[in-house]
Structure formats: C-alpha cells, structure tokens
Amino acid sequence: MIKIYHNIHCSKSCNVLKLLEKHSAQFEVHDYLNEVPTKAQLVELLGQLRITPFELIRKGESVFQEKFQNRQLTDEQWIDVLLAHPILIERPIVVKDGVAIIGRPIEKVIELIAIKP
Numbered sequence: 001m002i003k004i005y006h007n008i009h010c011s012k013s014c015n016v017l018k019l020l021e022k023h024s025a026q027f028e029v030h031d032y033l034n035e036v037p038t039k040a041q042l043v044e045l046l047g048q049l050r051i052t053p054f055e056l057i058r059k060g061e062s063v064f065q066e067k068f069q070n071r072q073l074t075d076e077q078w079i080d081v082l083l084a085h086p087i088l089i090e091r092p093i094v095v096k097d098g099v100a101i102i103g104r105p106i107e108k109v110i111e112l113i114a115i116k117p
Helices: 011-022 039-049 062-067 075-084 106-112
Strands: 002-006 027-031 093-096 099-102
Touching (some): 002 011, 039 075, 039 093, 039 099, 093 106, 099 106
Parallel strands (some): 002 027
Antiparallel strands (some): 093 099
C-alpha cells in the first residue's frame, strides 16, 4: 500500500495525488495538517526518508522565518517543532514498502511506485 502525506493546498501534492489516481494505484491519503502524525510516526517517517528533522522543514514558511530561522536546535527539538507546526513539513511525502521520498520532482514518485512510461 502506498501512503501519501498530503496538503490539499499544495499544487505539487495535488499533482502527486492525481498521478496515483490516474494509475489506479492503491493508496492511503494522510492529511497531515488536520491529522498530525504522532511523534513515533514522524520519527519512523524520518527514518524511511533517511533525513534529519531539519531537512524535512520548509524553510520558506513564515512561521519558520519568524520563529526558528536562526535557532540551533537538537533533532528532538526540531521534531517537536514539526509536530507543533505541521505546515513546516515538506510535501508531498510518498511511502511505499518502507521507503519514503519527498515527491518533488514528480519523477521521484514515478520511480518509487514503478510507473512505466
């Protein structure tokens, strides 16, 4: 089963969702803004992505620039920031068979879910 961590207000996230629908892929949608992952789920997702919490942060978001831009925090503290401000989570995130990617560009998603051109 494919999972997509989706933001309905993000065009790139919506494009990935359309791609999955077009190819009749079986998938679950996780609206992470309204159903924030638990700390354990976020830690697992970071492991699947093979990145640090800081690398998962959308640094262009105003909340990051206003509150966190010049802060030096531990990984644990950045995880708490992501949970408190899920808008900072990069998107879309697609997970298949225990491997996760940030779905930009969309070609990364095509490769992950093995869509043939």
